[in-house]
Amino acid sequence: MVGIVGFDSDQPEARMSLAQFQSIECADCPIRHRAVCARCDSDELEALDAIKFYRSYEAGQTVIWSGDQMNFVGSVVSGIATLTQTMEDGRTQMVGLLLPSDFVGRPGRDGSAYDVVATTDVVMCCFRKKPFEDLMTRTPHIAHRLLEMTLDELDAAREWMLVLGRKTAREKIASLLSIIARRDASLSVDAASGAVSFDLKLTREAMADYLGLTLETVSRQISALRKSGVIELEGKRHVTVPDMRRLIEEAGDDSDGGVLG
Amino acid sequence: MVGIVGFDSDQPEARMSLAQFQSIECADCPIRHRAVCARCDSDELEALDAIKFYRSYEAGQTVIWSGDQMNFVGSVVSGIATLTQTMEDGRTQMVGLLLPSDFVGRPGRDGSAYDVVATTDVVMCCFRKKPFEDLMTRTPHIAHRLLEMTLDELDAAREWMLVLGRKTAREKIASLLSIIARRDASLSVDAASGAVSFDLKLTREAMADYLGLTLETVSRQISALRKSGVIELEGKRHVTVPDMRRLIEEAGDDSDGGVLG
DNA sequence: CGCGGGTTTGAACATAATCAAGATAAGTGG
DNA sequence: CCACTTATCTTGATTATGTTCAAACCCGCG
Numbered sequence: 001m002v003g004i005v006g007f008d009s010d011q012p013e014a015r016m017s018l019a020q021f022q023s024i025e026c027a028d029c030p031i032r033h034r035a036v037c038a039r040c041d042s043d044e045l046e047a048l049d050a051i052k053f054y055r056s057y058e059a060g061q062t063v064i065w066s067g068d069q070m071n072f073v074g075s076v077v078s079g080i081a082t083l084t085q086t087m088e089d090g091r092t093q094m095v096g097l098l099l100p101s102d103f104v105g106r107p108g109r110d111g112s113a114y115d116v117v118a119t120t121d122v123v124m125c126c127f128r129k130k131p132f133e134d135l136m137t138r139t140p141h142i143a144h145r146l147l148e149m150t151l152d153e154l155d156a157a158r159e160w161m162l163v164l165g166r167k168t169a170r171e172k173i174a175s176l177l178s179i180i181a182r183r184d185a186s187l188s189v190d191a192a193s194g195a196v197s198f199d200l201k202l203t204r205e206a207m208a209d210y211l212g213l214t215l216e217t218v219s220r221q222i223s224a225l226r227k228s229g230v231i232e233l234e235g236k237r238h239v240t241v242p243d244m245r246r247l248i249e250e251a252g253d254d255s256d257g258g259v260l261g
Numbered sequence: 262m263v264g265i266v267g268f269d270s271d272q273p274e275a276r277m278s279l280a281q282f283q284s285i286e287c288a289d290c291p292i293r294h295r296a297v298c299a300r301c302d303s304d305e306l307e308a309l310d311a312i313k314f315y316r317s318y319e320a321g322q323t324v325i326w327s328g329d330q331m332n333f334v335g336s337v338v339s340g341i342a343t344l345t346q347t348m349e350d351g352r353t354q355m356v357g358l359l360l361p362s363d364f365v366g367r368p369g370r371d372g373s374a375y376d377v378v379a380t381t382d383v384v385m386c387c388f389r390k391k392p393f394e395d396l397m398t399r400t401p402h403i404a405h406r407l408l409e410m411t412l413d414e415l416d417a418a419r420e421w422m423l424v425l426g427r428k429t430a431r432e433k434i435a436s437l438l439s440i441i442a443r444r445d446a447s448l449s450v451d452a453a454s455g456a457v458s459f460d461l462k463l464t465r466e467a468m469a470d471y472l473g474l475t476l477e478t479v480s481r482q483i484s485a486l487r488k489s490g491v492i493e494l495e496g497k498r499h500v501t502v503p504d505m506r507r508l509i510e511e512a513g514d515d516s517d518g519g520v521l522g
Numbered sequence: 523c524g525c526g527g528g529t530t531t532g533a534a535c536a537t538a539a540t541c542a543a544g545a546t547a548a549g550t551g552g
Numbered sequence: 553c554c555a556c557t558t559a560t561c562t563t564g565a566t567t568a569t570g571t572t573c574a575a576a577c578c579c580g581c582g
Contacts, residue, residue, distance in 0.1 A: 085419065091427040092427070093423040093426040106412055108412075113416060114419070150408065151370075154414055154415050158346065158357065158375070161422060204561065216561095216562085217538055219562055220562080236546085236561065254349050464527095475571060477571075480529060481531080497530095
C-alpha cells in the first residue's frame, strides 16, 4: 500500500537492497545463465555492465502502468511480478507471471500494454531503452536470446490459453500449482518420498486473476484438493504435493510437466 | 476486397495454385511487406529466394501434427490455418489463427507443440529449417523481423487471454468479430455508411474452439447479436457490421481496435 | 429427391459467480 | 499483554451463465 509512484522509491529500505545489488558483478549474478544476457560473451557482458543499473520495488508497488511511457527495459533479478490487463469495469486478467530472469519491456515500442506490479519485493536489472536497443543491433547474442525467450513466453501463453478456455476450476488450480512447482526455484523436494513443497507467493485473488475465476472459487477448489489428499497445506500459503504425478493428472495434462523427468 | 487467392476450394485452380506460386518472384509476392522477409534487402531476399519452395494444402488438411518432427518453417501466403491444442478427452482450444504473412514453425526447436490445420485452402512459402536457421544467423534483418512478429503474436495471445478468462459469451463473439474485421485483408467497407462486411471463414465449431465455448453457445450469441442489430447476416457466413463502434462496445474494449483510425 | 455437414433452437442441468456471513492471522496502538 | 483493526481467507445459500442432450432445420449436392 506504500508508494504508487513507479520508481525513485525514496524509502531507506528500498535503497538498502538497491545498494546490495549495485556492486554486483555480472559474473556473480544469480540470473546470469537464464536471463537475456545468458548467451553473451565477456565483451558483450562488459557492454551491458556499462549501461545497467538496479532498481528495487516493494511488494504491492506498481512498476509500470498500462499505457505509460517506458524508458527502460530489464530483467527480474529477484522477487515476483505480474503482468495484468484490466477492463473498464474492473475485471482483471493476469497475462504474465514474471519470475527471476524474466524480461520486462518491449524493444521497439514506447508504451507498456499492461500493468506490471510487484507481488513480492522485487529487484530488477535495468537498461535505458535506447542504449539497450543500440546494443542489441550490434550484439546478435542478445537479440538471439531475446527471440528465444519470447518464443518460450509465447508457448507459455498458449498453454495458458488452453487452461483458461477449456479447463474446469479444479483443473485450473491443479495447473497453476504444477506451473509454480515447475518454475519456482525456491521449491524443496523430499528425496525419500518425492514430495514437493513450496510457498505460494500469490494471494487467492491473484490466483483468481491468473485463472479467470473468482477468489471464492479458488478457495473452494484448494480446499477440495486438500480434502482429496492431492495437496497438503501448512497455514494458507505453504503447499506440499505428496505426489506430483497425481497433481499433474488432476490438471488434465498428459505431459509430465518436466519436473519428474 | 478480393481475397488474395485461395478460398474457392472446389475449383481446379486450387490445385493449380501451387504451380502458380512456384514461379513467383519475391518482389511480386503478396505478403512481401508483412512477412518474415519484410525487412530484407535485395541480397537477403535473393538468399531466401534460393532456398524457398511453395506448398499447398486443401481445406481441412492437417499441415503439422502436434509432436511431429517439423523439418520446415514458412509463411502463410494465402488462406487461413489454425493452431490448436487438444486434451486427451478431446477438449480442444485454438491458440493461434494464422492469416497470410503469419509465420509457422519455431527455429531452434524440432517438434511442433500444436496441430496446424488448414481451414481454407492454404499456400505456404516454406524453407527447410536448417538452411533457414543458418541464413538467420547471417542476416540480422530476418532475425529482427521474426522477433518483432513474435512479440506481436505474444501481445495478441495476451489480449486473447483476457477474452478467454474474463469476457462473457456475448463479449467473446463480439471480440472475435472485431479481431477478424481488424485483421482480415478481404473485408470491404461501404464508404457512405461506414458499414464493414466480410466472410467468416470459420465454422461455428472453430469459433467455439477459439473462444472456449460450445458451438451451441456461439450460435445463440450470434443470433442474439443479430437480433440486437449489432450485426447483419446474409446466409450463415457473411457478416455485415453497420457500426464498428457498436461492435467494439459490445466486445467490452475501450480501445478502438485500430480499424476506425 | 434424400443425404449430410453445418447450423439453429429448446429444455434440463451443471458449474462457477454472486451475495453474505464469519473465521483466521498479522499487525497497531494503548 | 490485550483490544482493535485490517487484510486475507473460508464457507454457505442462492442465482446466473453456459453446457449438455436432443431434435429439427437449411442448403448445396449426388
